[in-house]
Amino acid sequence: MAGKLEVSFNSPQCGWMSIGFEDGSNEFHTTTAHAPYSNALSELLNTLTSLLDDSKADYSHTLKWNRDPEAFDFIFSRAGNDTSIEILEYPTEKRDPEKMETVYQFTGDARQIVEAFHETFQQLYDERNVDEFEDNWHQKFPLAEFEKLSSRLK
Secondary structure, eight states: OOOEEEEEOOOOBTTTTEEEOOOOEEEEEEEEESOOOOTTTHHHHHHHHHHHHHHHSSEEEEEEEEEEOOHHHHHHHHTTTTTEEEEEESSSTOOOOGGGGEEEEEEOOOHHHHHHHHHHHHHHHHTTTTHHHHHHHSSSOOOHHHHHHHHOOO
8 A cells, every 4th residue: 555655856957857756655766857848847836736726626637747758747636535646658759658658656635745745846945056956957946836835735
């Protein structure tokens, strides 16, 4: 049985970032690129904020991200009290469904999932100047989206 979700996003280096997901039963680690999905971090934060919106009984969003040449779909879904993350990997950006592989799945409480992501974003935020986030990720830290999520968690 899966336990508590732990999410890690390591400091970016030269436009790449190592990310990981662990839950006691399963784990997945990879690197992701800052391009071509330059809004991936902002979109992820907005998706997490939406997962906490109780006015929507059901919610689903697919976040596209890549490693070059591999591509990923991060599917976030909430149906009632069940919230899930499914990570699909494709060998190329073409996202051929016949060559797709599910590399990670987790189902749990929406708030716990969002808090796991928030914790790693908080670390990125706290260390953004030391790690030269903007220079190394080739983008600004998504501060407005992070603040919105932080506020929603309070």
